[in-house]
Amino acid sequence: MDPFTELFNPGYWVRDPFEGTLHPVYLGLGVAFAVLTLGSIALALAAPRLTHGHRLKIRLLRQMATWYGVLGGLGLFWVLCRLIGSPLFARPLWFWLTVLVLLAVTVYYVRFWRVRYPPLAQAYTEAERRRRWMPQPKRRAAARRR
Numbered sequence: 001m002d003p004f005t006e007l008f009n010p011g012y013w014v015r016d017p018f019e020g021t022l023h024p025v026y027l028g029l030g031v032a033f034a035v036l037t038l039g040s041i042a043l044a045l046a047a048p049r050l051t052h053g054h055r056l057k058i059r060l061l062r063q064m065a066t067w068y069g070v071l072g073g074l075g076l077f078w079v080l081c082r083l084i085g086s087p088l089f090a091r092p093l094w095f096w097l098t099v100l101v102l103l104a105v106t107v108y109y110v111r112f113w114r115v116r117y118p119p120l121a122q123a124y125t126e127a128e129r130r131r132r133w134m135p136q137p138k139r140r141a142a143a144r145r146r
Contacts, residue, residue: 006092016087029095030079036072040065056124060117064109071102 044065081089
């Protein structure tokens with residue numbers, strides 16, 4: 001069966017395939033989800049270097065990379081199940097739900113970085129400034145001997 005018919009005709013979304021499909025469309029989707037997963041792992045590992053130690057950005061980038069990594073791995077799982085023809089997991093419905101959640105996460109993070117992040121960044125900068133320039137209490141002589 002044509003993969004475009006299966007993917008874009010809602011009547012086929014809940015049907016199980018009779019056999020595995022090795023169509024280039026599914027291979028392309030699998031490569032895209034694999035790149036998304038590997039890219040999110042690389043982003044999570046390189047977050048401190050990319051943000052120059054900015055703790056708030058590190059936390060947010062790792063949280064975002066976790067979401068995208070999980071969704072990329074889930075999409076890759078659905079595509080691999082499609083390739084082998086697994087009965088329940090090869091339905092196009094799972095692919096579309098994964099794409100829908102991927103779009104929802106993207107909209108959330110775009111809105112977050114544009115609306116909620118600036119006040120958080122300003123509060124973080126102010127707290128770092130206070131922490132850096134506040135005088136530290138002197139250590140007692142007993143604590144210095146340890």
